[in-house]
Amino acid sequence: MxxxxxxxxxxxxxxxxxxxxxxxxxxxxxxxxxxxxxxxxxxxxxxxxxxxxxxxxxxxxxYNHGVDTGFYPLGSCTMKYNPKINEFAARLPGFARLHPYQPEDQVQGALELIYRTGGYLGEITGMDHFTLQPAAGAHGEFTGLLIIKAYHDSRGDTGRRKVIVPDSSHGTNPATAALCGMEARQIKSNGRGLVDIDALRGALGEDTAAVMLTNPNTLGLFEKDITVIAGLVHRAGGLLYCDGANMNAILGITRPGDMGFDLIHLNLHKTFSTPHGGGGPGSGPLGVKSFLEPFLPTPVVAYSAEGGSYRLDCNRPLSIGRVRSFYGNFGVAVRAYTYIRAVGGEGMREISQNAVLNANYLLALLRGTYRAPFDRFCMHEFVATPPAGFKEAGLHTVDIAKRLMDYGYHPPTVYFPLIVEEALMVEPTETESRDTLDKFAEAMLKIAREGLEEPRLVKEAPHSTPVSRPDEVTAARKPVLRWQPAGGGGVV
Amino acid sequence: MRYVLNTGDDRREMLQIIGAGDIEDLFSDVPPEVRLKKPLNLPGPMSEPDLRRHMREISAENLNLDDYASFLGAGAYDHYVPQIVDQLLLRSEFYTAYTPYQPEISQGTLQAIFEYQSLICALTGMEVANASLYDGASALAEAALMACQHTGKKRVVYSGCIHPEYRLTVQTYLRYRGIELVEAPEAGGITDSQLLEGMVDSRTAAVIIQQPNFFGCLEDAPAAGELAHRSGALFIVMADPVSLGILKAPGDCGADIVVGEGQGLGNQISFGGPYLGFMACSQKLVRRMPGRLVGQTVDKEGRRCFALTLQAREQHIRRDKATSNICSNEAMCALAAAIHMTCLGKEGLRQVAGLSLQKAHYAHRLITSLKGVEPSFSAPFFKEFAVRLTEDPAAVNQRLLKDKIIGGLDLGRFYPGYSGHMLLCCTELRTGDEISRLAAGIGGMKND
Known part of the structure; x- marks a missing residue:
């Protein structure tokens, strides 16, 4: 096969x-x-x-499973439907067939689209300015931390090297701090899965450059004390960075800019319906409050009211410079712009309402069989752990994930966040019907029974996919990373 | 909202099962003081026909390369993208999937990336290639960091003939890492080899050149490689993948790491993105490599299959100890490149490179024979070259536009010393007629 x-x-x-x-x-x-x-x-x-x-x-x-093939509740990734009109728009010759160095008067439509997209994202997040240059979420984080560093340095405040992240954070957060020559300091979450205010207070100090948070966090819980947190961070002289991966929960409901965040990156491939593409291209626009605008990467698109035209502003002495060539993943921005115009303002709110409704509905159907470590309403996603008796039967989260494939589903995110043992992180998104959620829950409950009655069936899953579980240990120990003709030399 | 499926009845019944009275109850953790009190100030929703019209209108405010013949290059190239590439990219099993973390249901993406990695190795003459990075500029920056990590040294020497935007990106990436960045100046359109030699010493982690460089000129890559290795530094080559149809593979010029902008391989020019950065290296560097890698293995039944591998390098496992913070790659762009390289094949890539070479040299001969036009450099070149004009390049371009020609790049934009010089590019798509019209426009004459 x-x-x-x-x-x-x-x-x-x-x-x-x-x-x-x-x-x-x-x-x-x-x-x-x-x-x-x-x-x-x-x-x-x-x-x-x-x-x-x-x-x-x-x-x-x-041999692939995509959103168009079936349900894809991959937590933290927002695998929503990718509207087909977006693909049409991105392929219009007036967008796809533009050279980045054509003079500004030849590309007014493209500059206008970048400018307007930044404006819409600003309204949605409560930020004042956006750059579309970062190519992905992690690239947006990198841009954000560089801006934070440049801001502190510009004030002669050069001793701030620490970036505080909760232990539930995405791996990109501490990795980005390291890439920027800063030090990540991890703080423990409290028993309710939220930022432990005392731990945060203890970690804050004169060396704090920033605190990076996701809200709602990676457990799918809203950080209720967010304004208190923002106050603490700011009093300590740090800035508050929002990892906007979970923006799909709060569109039109609350805005990071109003919560006290100073910067946010968005993932256009999550919240704004652009395709994940098997792992990219994404796009990670970064939004900032006014006081950080001078530090944004060069160039920014500016509008001059007198001439009624758009231009690229390259004369920005405080800018952090460039994080890549040209102006970012423009083709991805075209898709996101198309989506925002299709949905409109009120539609944004409906997206989040239904994303949160779907998650809570699925949680309600699974709770009782699967264990939910936090007993409260969730936001757009939730974390569950395997049913009682699974551990004793030698079954783990990975086995549930693999068995779900036999029922035609992409599994949820597994073993993340790291603070919940055997985590299954489920994010259904708003573009799924109740019917789909019912059937998925049925499969999950059936697997719960199978695990106790026929553990081997689950342990050896999947049984119906093009290949069964790969030998990943050998793959890493003796890596074969390219094809070579027979007799073409040793293993590489 | 047309992308939401729940009906009013669904919502009521679902809330009942959840045990919530109202959808607002689900948001009870959001404190009132941060609740949005008014609707978002965004335009209203648009029907699909209206939206289609609107998008066509904005796009029509741009002059596109279907209607105009472009001689712009400088890192973004108007190479032909065959129909089959886009048709296959529209298979939504590819584009609606995510990172292949679950190999049993992602063999399509995984095998395509494995093929892409193999094709990049074949093209560059290297042993390992990753699954792609954001673009050429960030790939170059990652390569510089990789060299510093591998050698334990903190000094990088790079050529001033590397694309200015790539150099700016490298500067940004290295700024807070305590790495000294030294630029070897340009002389006559290529890296000044004598000055370069004086800059490379035993503290140097890497020597970086671009081949062909930003001016389109060819560097003496083998000599730069020898220089690097004599001092124990790694040799990093930034290559134009299309040029490798006729130019010696960087792996045969002593490169330890090869990076480049992969856009010219089957990706739309798209106003600068999305593109892909490719990265290849020698086997000994593989565990320092950033980004995703796909490896071949077998499943329980012993069937060949593919999976993400060596993930212990990556952020989701190693967090702050990872080789990079990179999470996503540019998988669809890499897929486009794989399909493109496959369809061009052994002969096709040589043809594309050969046609670009011939057309650029023909244009060069024609234009430099015009009165008042001088070649900027005498070094050999591939598909781009610079000329000095007696007239402001912007004015020349204005004149060309009337004849539906988009002229070259004013080099003064990046190199004040070369203001009044124009960088021109010919791909296989430029016709003899377009080149004649370009020459006529530059010469100030108008053809009938």
Whole structure:
């Protein structure tokens, strides 16, 4: 049932090349390029015809589970439906066929779209300015921490090197602190899964650069004391950073900017319906309060009312510089803009209401069989742990995840957040129907029974997927990271 | 809201089962003082026909490369994207999936990435390639950090002929890491080899060049590689993947790490993004590599399959000790590149590179024979070259636009010393006629 590698298909001399004949006078290559820099043999690429290539990649696609194939309740990732009109918009020649260095007067529509998208995101989050340059959430965090560092430095406050993160935070938060030459300090959550105010108070000090929080947090719980937290952080001279991964819970209901956050990154591929694409491209716009605007990456899109035109402002002496080339993942921004216009203001609120409703409904159906460590309403996602008796039967969260595949579902996020042992993190999103949630709950409850009655069935799952569980230990111990022709040398 | 499926009845019944009276009850943890008191100030929802019209209108405010022949390059290239690439990208099993954390139901993405990694290795002549990074600029910055981690040294020497935006990105990434960044100046459109030699010493972690460089000129890559290795530094090459259809693979020029902007491989030019940064390295560096890696293994029945591997390098396992903070890659862009490289194949890539080379050199011959136009440099070049004009490049471009030609980049934008010089690029898509019109426009003449 497995598909050959592309290198194992085709035949010598076959190609799908579609190049025209050369219509200009030709010169010998050796006269143009020094011999020492020329390739002697062509690169060993495959030799297949277009029909073979089409079939190969189409077959590969069939081995994937996507949101369009079935329910995908992957917590923290917001796997909502990707509207098809977004794909149409991003492919319009007026967007897809633009060179980033065309003069500003040739790309007014593109600049306007960036400007307006930033404005809408500002309204949604309560922030004053947005940059669309970061290519992903983690890239937005990086941009944000650099801005925080630049801000403190600009005030001569150069001793602030610590970034405080809760133990429930995404791994990108402490990793980003390290990338910025800062030190991550982790604080424990309290028994209710929230920031422990005393622990925070103890950690804050003159060395605090920032506190990074997700709200609602990765347990799907809203940090009720957020204004108290913001007050503490600010009194200590630190800034409060919002990891906006969970924005889908609070659109039109509350805004990080009103809670006291100074910066936020969004994930357009989560909240704003752009495709996850098998792992990217995403987009991680960063929003800031006015006092941080001078530090935003260069360039920013500015609007001049007199001329009624948009331009790229590169003259920004306090800017942190660039975090990548050009202006960010523009094609992703086009999709997010399309989505925001399709949904409108009131629609935003409906999104979050239904995302939270769906999560609570699923939690209600599972509670009692699966254990929920925090007994309260959740936001857009919740964390559960395996049913009673599973541990004794030698069954773990991973086994539940694998067995769900046999029922046609993508499993929830597993073993995250790290503070809940055997965590299953479930995020249904607003684009699922009650019917789907009922059927998923049924499968979960059935697995709970199977685990006790027929543990091997669960332990050895999945049984119906194109491949069964891969040997990941050998994969890491003796990595084979590329195809090589038979006899093409050792394992690499 | 058309993307929500719950009806009013659904909502009522669901709330009942939850044990909540009203949907607002579910938000009781949100304190009143931070509740939004008024509706979001956003435009109202749009029907799909209206939205379609609106998006077409905004897009029509831009001049696009279907209607205009562009001679802009400088890191974003108008190479042909065959129809099959976009058709396959529209398979929603690919684009609506996420990171293949669950290999049993992600073999499509995993195998495609494994093929992409293998294709990048084939192209660059390296042993390992990762699943892609954000873009060429950030890939270069990650490579510099990787070299410092591997060598334990804190000094990086890079060429001043590297794309200015890439250099700015490297500066940003290295700023707070206590790494000294030294720039080898440009002379005659290439890195000044004598000055470069004086800058590389035993404290140097890496020597970085771009090939072809920002000016389109070819560097003496093998010599720079030897220089780096003599001092115990790693040699990092930033390569144009399309050029590798005819240019010697960086792996054969002594490169330890190869990075580059992969846009030219089947990705739309799209106003600068999304693109992909590719990264390849020698086997000994693999555990220092940032980003995702797909490895081949077997399942319980012994069937070949693929899974994410060496994840102990990554942030979701190692948190602040990870090799990078990177979580996502640019999987769809990498898929586009894989399909593109597959369809071009052995011969096709050579054709694309050869056509670009021929057309650029033809344009160079034509334009430098015009009165008042001088070649900026005499170094050999691939598909881009610079010329000095007697007229302001912006004015020349204005004239060209009337003939539906988008001219070149004013080099003064990035190199004040080269103001009045124009950087021009020809891909395989530029026709002889377009090149003649470009030359006519630059010469101030108008063809009938």
């Amino acid at each position: 497995t598909e050959p590698l592309i290198f194992e298909l085709g035949a010598p001399g076959r190609s799908s090349s579609f190049m025209p004949e050369c219509d200009v006078p030709v010169a010998p290559v050796e006269e143009m390029i020094p011999g020492g820099l020329l390739r002697r043999t062509p690169p060993p690429l495959p030799e297949v015809g277009e029909p073979e290539a089409a079939r190969h990649f189409t077959r590969l696609s069939a």
